[in-house]
Amino acid sequence: MEKYGDLRFIIGSFFFLSGIVLLVLAFTVASQKTYGHELNLYGGLGITLFGAFMLWLHRRDKG
Structure with missing residues (x-):
């Protein structure tokens, strides 16, 4: 699952920041x-x- 680590980080960051914008x-x-x-x-x-x-999945797999 390491090959999806960077993809998870990119997708997670995008959705997390988009969600914050929607909440604002x-x-x-x-x-x-x-x-x-x-x-x-x-x-x-x-x-x-x-x-x-x-982002949690990315951190869990990386650490």
């Missing part, structure tokens, strides 16, 4: 009380957790 958008949209902040909130949480899981 969710809170800015929620403050404006417009439609769609639930999608950004739950999507951001899911994507952030997926990215964190991929």
Whole structure:
């Protein structure tokens, strides 16, 4: 599984940072009380957790 280590790091970093951006958008949209902040909130949480899981797999296999 070592050959997928760098790919896991790249994918994990991308999804983790994308999830953080969605969470920030969710809170800015929620403050404006417009439609769609639930999608950004739950999507951001899911994507952030997926990215964190991929980064954890990368760290576990590397160490």
